Amino acid sequence: MLGHLGINVPDLAAAKSYYDALMPLVGFTTFFAAEDEVAYRPAGGKPGTFLFLYPAAEPSVYSKDATGLQHLAFMVKTRSAVRAVHEHVLERGGTVVHAPQEFPRYPPPYFATFWLDPFGFMLEAVCHHDAD
Secondary structure (H helix, E strand, O other): OOOEEEEEEOOHHHHHHHHHHHHHHHOEEEEEEEOOEEEEEEHHHOOOOEEEEEEOOOOOOOOOOOOOOOEEEEEOOOHHHHHHHHHHHHHOOOEEEEEEEEOOOOOOOOEEEEEEOOOOOEEEEEEOOOOO
């Protein structure tokens, strides 16, 4: 299991605002927040990978198609949670890459939605269950 992931972002305050609203929907809570980093952990003291966000020291253009981070997938317990994340993204004017759907090319059951965060990072909410 990964202990944590660290991602540099171009605007830490904007990232904190965005992820503070998103992370509870995908089963995470704030671990801590400081001027130079923000961290989230699995909610309820559950084991899992923590996510750290840092301010980028050098400006650059991100592309999911370049070498580096392609996307982050958050496993959620229900298909309703996938749909709730999708609605959250739409309500905030986010860019949806794939609306909630089954992806038969992956081992079933695989029900997911994909979208871009404000910095272009592709994110995914996925449920590995057939029903809610």
